[in-house]
Amino acid sequence: MNKIIIPAKFIPAILITVVLIAGLLGVRYFGLFSYGHVVPQQGPATVTTAPVSIINKEVAIILPGSVQSRQAVIISAEISGHLSDVNVTEGQLVQAGQLLAHIEGSAASAGIETATNPIPASQNEGSRQQAQTNYDNLAKEYDRYNKLYQVGGIARRQFEDVSARLQAAREALSSTQDTASPNSSSSTRQPSSANLTAPISGKVTGLAAASGKTVQTGQQLMVLDTGGDVRVVVHLEQKDLYLVSSGTLAEIVVNDSAPQSLTGQVEAIYPAVGTDTPLFIAHIRVENTNGLLKAELPVQVHLKTGNSVPVRAVPLSAVFQDQELNYLYLAIDGKAVRQQVDVGATINDFVEITSSLPEQALIITSGINNLKDGDVIALP
Template sequence: MNRLKQTKFWIIPIVLIIGITLVFRSGVFASKDKTKVVDNSLSVKVIEAQQVDLVPSLTFTGSLEGQVSATVSAKISGLIEEVFVQEGQQVKAGDPLVRLGTVELANAARQASDAVNKAQANYELALNDFNRYQTLYEKGATSEQQLDNAKAKLKTAQADLSSATANQSSSEQQYSYGVINSPVDGLVANKTATVGQVVSPGLALMTVQDINQVYAVVNVEQKELGRVKIGQKANVTIDAYPGKVFSGVVDIMNPEAGSASRMFRVKIKIDNASGELKPGMFAKVQLTTGNNYKVITVPQAAVLQKQGINYVFVLEGGKALRHQVEIGEISENTIIIKSGLQPGEQVIINSVNRLNDGDAVKVTQ
């Protein structure tokens, strides 16, 4: 009996030891702070490099002006008594725009007319006397001296009549300046004339602009002038009409560069029968300068420049590989790639300044 108790005494510790060993081996008490595998790959977006058709062109910004823009001003001093038009009103050449007070001018014109009548009467009297003395002289009834006196009086009367007629013409013209007429067909703009205003010769009162056709006026640098020709077609866009393209043609090229800018003014004529285009609007002009050709383009964000050298990163086997490229023209948000990139390659288009050659990356949408 004692031996059985002794045996149980040894068996229990052994079973406990075996049980504890099995529990520890099972990992129940294993550390929960095992090192996890961290994915340091940078998330990127890619596009496939594709060839696209490109139309060689030049792009300029400028502004619109009327084909004909006439400044209306007074030719004489005076007080404005009436203004016949408002801004934006359509007028024809010869239509009255402004009337000045012309009482004094009217009186002067009337006096000039009276002077012409008086001179005309004197001339006719002198002519009759001359004709009578000439007849008498031919019959020997008067002396040569009397004939010469009649001739001198006739010449004087003729000169007086000529002077009076010239003065009448001048007076009537001055009187006509009291009504200021439109020099051209067009729309009234920039009106400053008001009733009661005292004006002087040359003071601008308004402009009249013919906008059935307008010009988009741009400045062209000397290096690009050889690519611009009279008759060249152009596409013109206006901020006020997004998505709409107006057709134009190069109509005028200034042969001399501006003294300050050293650039050449070029005018692109645009039909404007609808009147949508207004002088002073900003315009963007694109001139086609050659035939279509294929190029590879990428977003500007895809190109990285370091020390004057341009790179793009291409996705290959889950890694970003740096490719040196030669770039061409920049158009809006894209850059032409002239060499260093092939169609179909996957180009990374974001976070390129955070990448190094060979970095692991993962693509996200």
């Protein structure tokens, strides 16, 4: 029998080759690394699961609102004309009776008349009666709007509009009465003027007046704010009145980027007049103890209706985010299946799921940070 003689110089290379082959076989069959550590075989991840729950979610009406001072007085132009003097600035504190502004009346507001041909008495009487009727009707409308405006039942613009129309009717009535007087054909009156004084002590806010500016009767010029308590005002539709009434609780949310909230309660609801569709204004009483609410500040109002509806929800611990999207893991056929979901309200330790899920789905509630889509799982 022939013997194979291996030259001595090849022996080290052959030994190294044998060792490498043995190492590879060890990794393949025995899980051995070149460093001699044993890699434990990866078993199923043990997780806990829970079914989708049905819980009651409180029905809340979420609407935009605004903060108003409970003690504020609007200063409006008493006559049409131009502002010859404005004696205050935005944010200035004033005392009751202090002069705020002076208006030089225009020809229309002052009733300036020029010589005209005499008007027949019968025609003038008919015009006077028509002007009187128009004035009486507008006076009644003004009284109604004024009461609603004082309690926040109508918008400021609506009140200013009826004020201007009443002033125009007053001037028209005065014109017909002057025409009926013996000296009306040659009567000329000098422009009137008006001094606007502060009815209360307070701070000037919402200043819309400037010297030389032309103004109309009833136009808002400024607001005097006493700096007292505030209230939140929100507009309601007809359908909302089935769920909201006096006494309804409300959450007032300020600043969406870093939300803070206060608790309030609806104290009154008034109809808003002069709108094409039925609208209502709700006043919400708020304890503004920390001074968070400021006049004219926009807020978000969550009206607590006291009613509830059943919704699907899962434990908060089951939901995670990835690139600002919400996900959870479903346990399906022994594997973790990643599912994107849309979420709604957080209710205690649960979160509402507003997107669809498989019927009778089991939600993985533990170890979700260590799972990947498709991982094998086991239940305890």
